[in-house]
Amino acid sequence: MRLSNVSFAYRRRAPAVLRDVDADLAPGDVIEVVGANGAGKSTLLRLLAGITRPTHGTVTDRPRVVGFAPDRFPVDQPFTVTQYLTHISRIRGNPAWRPWATRLGLDDLLDVRLAELSKGSAHKVGLVQALMPDPGLLILDEPFAGLDADTRAQLPAIITAARTRGAIVILSDHQGGLDDLPSVRHWSLHGGHLKESAPSATSEPSGPPTKVVHVTVPATEVDAFLTRMRQAGYEAQEAEEGQP
Amino acid sequence: MTAMPPTAPMTPTTSMTALSALMALTAFRIAAYIRSHRIYQALLPIFALLAISYATRAPAGQEAPALTDSAVLVIPFLAWSARSLLDTEPDTQRILSATSVGTRSREVLSGLLAAFAVNLLFAAITLFWGLFLGLTAFPTASVLWAGVALHVLAALTGTTLGALTSRAILPSPAISIMALVLGFLAMLVLSRTALYWLTVPLTAWMKAAGTGTLVTQVPWLGALSLAWLFAGLTLYTWLRRTRP
Numbered sequence: 001m002r003l004s005n006v007s008f009a010y011r012r013r014a015p016a017v018l019r020d021v022d023a024d025l026a027p028g029d030v031i032e033v034v035g036a037n038g039a040g041k042s043t044l045l046r047l048l049a050g051i052t053r054p055t056h057g058t059v060t061d062r063p064r065v066v067g068f069a070p071d072r073f074p075v076d077q078p079f080t081v082t083q084y085l086t087h088i089s090r091i092r093g094n095p096a097w098r099p100w101a102t103r104l105g106l107d108d109l110l111d112v113r114l115a116e117l118s119k120g121s122a123h124k125v126g127l128v129q130a131l132m133p134d135p136g137l138l139i140l141d142e143p144f145a146g147l148d149a150d151t152r153a154q155l156p157a158i159i160t161a162a163r164t165r166g167a168i169v170i171l172s173d174h175q176g177g178l179d180d181l182p183s184v185r186h187w188s189l190h191g192g193h194l195k196e197s198a199p200s201a202t203s204e205p206s207g208p209p210t211k212v213v214h215v216t217v218p219a220t221e222v223d224a225f226l227t228r229m230r231q232a233g234y235e236a237q238e239a240e241e242g243q244p
Numbered sequence: 245m246t247a248m249p250p251t252a253p254m255t256p257t258t259s260m261t262a263l264s265a266l267m268a269l270t271a272f273r274i275a276a277y278i279r280s281h282r283i284y285q286a287l288l289p290i291f292a293l294l295a296i297s298y299a300t301r302a303p304a305g306q307e308a309p310a311l312t313d314s315a316v317l318v319i320p321f322l323a324w325s326a327r328s329l330l331d332t333e334p335d336t337q338r339i340l341s342a343t344s345v346g347t348r349s350r351e352v353l354s355g356l357l358a359a360f361a362v363n364l365l366f367a368a369i370t371l372f373w374g375l376f377l378g379l380t381a382f383p384t385a386s387v388l389w390a391g392v393a394l395h396v397l398a399a400l401t402g403t404t405l406g407a408l409t410s411r412a413i414l415p416s417p418a419i420s421i422m423a424l425v426l427g428f429l430a431m432l433v434l435s436r437t438a439l440y441w442l443t444v445p446l447t448a449w450m451k452a453a454g455t456g457t458l459v460t461q462v463p464w465l466g467a468l469s470l471a472w473l474f475a476g477l478t479l480y481t482w483l484r485r486t487r488p
Contacts, residue, residue, distance in 0.1 A: 051339050051348065051488050068343045074334035078279035087275065090268040091344045129340060 001025040001048075001137070001168060006057035007192075008043055016055070017043050019192040027136075027166040030159060030181060032173050035189035041172040042071065042141055044189065048170055049139050063136025063168065071141040071172075073126035075114045081125055082110045088129045097132040103158075104128060104151050120146040131158065138162050140171035156181050262346060266354050269345045273358040277329040283362070286325035290366055293317060298378030307383035311374050311391035312453035315398040316446045318370045320428045322402020323409070325366060326359035327424060330410040338412070339488055352484045356477065359406060363399035371395045386459045393462055394449055397469050401431075401444050404476040412487045413480065444469045 006021040017040040025031065035041050046052040047059060049068045077084065085097045101107060104124045109117065114125065123146050130138065138159075144152055156178060159169050171178070178184050186197045217225045222238055229236035277283050297317060302310035333341065333355075342351040371391060375382065383391065405427050407413070414420040434440065435447040445465055452461040 046339070046488075049339075049343055051342055053485065066343045068340060070336050070340065072336065074336040074340075076334050077337060078276055078281075087268070087272040088340075088344055091265050091272060091341070093265065126340075129344070 001059070001061045001063065003048075004058045004060070006047060006054045006059060008040075008047060008052065008055050016192050018047070018054075018189075018194070021057070021194045023187070023194065023196070025168050025170075027168060028163045029185055030163050030169045030171075030178070030183070031185040031187055032171060032178055033187045033189065034173065039189040040192060041189055044194070045139050045141050045170065045172060048137070065133050065135045066137045066139065067130035067133060067135030068139045069123075069126045069130035069141060069143060071145065073122040075117055075122045077114050080111050080113050081106060081117070084114055084125065085128060085132070089132060092133045095132045095134065097128055100128045100131050103154060105148070120148055120151075123147060124151060134162075134165070134167075136167050138167050138169045140169070142173065143171050144173060262350065265345045266350050266357070269341055269351065269354040270357045270361070272341070273329065273333060273355060274362060276332050277358070277362065280332050282328045282332055283325070286321055286328060286366065289324075290318060290321045290370065293321060294370060294373045294378075298374060301378055301380045304381040307379050307381065308387045308390065308453040308456070308458045309450070310378055311371070311383070311387070312394055312449050312458065314370050314374050314378070315367070315391070315394040316432075316450060318367065319398050319402050319405070319446070320425065322363045322366055322399060323405035323424050323428065324402075325362055326403045326406025327410045327420065328406075329359045329362055330355050330407060330412070335411070342488065348484070348488060349481070352481055356403060356407060356480075360399060360403045363402050364396070367395040367399040367402075370398075390458050390462045393466055397444075397466060397473075400473050401446075401469070404473050404480070407480045408476060408483075413483050441468055444472045 002025070003021050003023045006018060007016050008018045009016045021044070033041050033044060043052065045068075047054055048062075049066050050059070050062055051068070079087070081101070085101065089095060089097050101110065101124075104127060106121065106124050106128065109121055112121075114122065117125065123143075127140070127143065130140065143155055147155070159171075159178070159181065162169050188195050188197065215225075226236045226238065294314065297314050298310075338351065341354070342348045345351055345354065374391075375388075382388075405424060409420045409424040409427065411417075411420065414423055431443045431446050433447075434443045435445040440448045445468055448461075448465055449458070452458045452465060
């Protein structure tokens with residue numbers, strides 16, 4: 001799959017959100033896209049998925065089957081989880097979705113209406129509909145956001161399995177959910193331009209072993225706490241709501 | 245500006261045909277329309293319209309004007325129905341539907357098919373109400389077929405007007421409603437003039453029925469109507485290229 005001189009603007013005279021993006025993607029690639037809010041990550045993912053057309057440039061050799069999980073699953077639909085996923089499965093050619101629902105911990109929520117799901121559970125439904133057809137191009141917009149610890153732990157293995165069968169996996173992530181995955185390509189978006197840094201060659205950290213520590217602090221002290229930790233040389237970031 | 249590139253289709257998995265994927269998505273959208281109960285927002289006003297229009301049975305010899313009037317008057321309600329059906333699906337779900345069904349053009353087509361199918365049902369209710377509850381005498385075969393043709397055209401007109409005023413095209417609800425009502429009125433007014441050929445000639449349908457020439461004029465008026473409806477649907481499809 002190849003992006004050639006891809007640019008995108010939402011309106012004819014509006015400034016371009018993406019400018020002259022060139023990239024090659026090979027089967028088995030796992031790509032993490034990072035960038036500030038509004039940098040164009042979701043726009044890039046939609047261009048890759050074929051949902052949005054580039055204003056300039058071309059996207060060629062896209063895999064036949066695309067799975068797309070949005071950052072916010074649309075729950076305002078008059079279906080239960082089972083009804084929704086059954087409909088999507090029919091559209092997709094009847095691939096099995098229940099194993100994915102089981103793996104992501106949705107079994108107890110199958111008869112719940114979409115509108116009654118928590119944010120994390122709705123996100124899982126979005127993941128199941130994207131994963132069920134074993135897509136050749138799997139696009140995940142903030143896949144770790146709002147997920148419980150068990151499901152977060154499942155995602156790297158799911159991504160590894162997709163990569164192993166030759167799928168291209170692209171995700172935007174603010175959570176550091178792929179830190180343990182080897183050979184991840186890193187794209188960063190800044191000012192509409194895409195830059196690629198060297199992929200992580202191995203899951204083994206280059207420095208001394210590290211551990212993740214969760215600390216609970218009063219909401220009013222979060223910024224000061226993070227600043228102190230960073231000044232002390234630690235990587236520190238605020239956890240999303242619902243995340244441990 | 246570079247030419248828009250051909251992009252590889254996001255076709256459904258396995259051996260499923262594009263047609264069955266299209267039908268499955270169409271069924272999904274109709275199911276959402278029914279389960280959300282939005283269908284009643286169009287159906288109940290249509291019943292009210294028919295009850296008023298046929299409060300007294302049309303006298304013998306007035307079958308063609310009576311059936312034609314109801315076919316014209318039901319169009320704004322059919323447009324409302326089409327708009328409502330297309331707007332039932334959240335914007336993000338429309339994106340997921342496009343990736344699920346394989347291409348955006350199939351997603352657009354499935355929406356139109358779903359809206360047209362529901363409108364055909366409503367047009368059939370309108371026709372049968374007129375035939376069995378609104379006329380003193382059953383029409384001749386030629387008038388009956390002309391009436392059937394006009395009701396099918398009414399379903400298509402409503403679908404087109406509703407699609408062009410749906411949220412994907414006109415995000416503002418206020419502008420959308422005004423466009424729907426004014427669009428219908430513009431068709432009525434313009435088709436009263438000598439420039440009736442510049443729109444779907446609704447008033448010309450009624451004039452022909454009133455002068456007893458409906459049967460002979462239906463081929464010309466039908467062809468003219470179809471030409472404008474084809475143009476309207478083409479415009480909708482073209483606009484949706486940049487409005488996923």
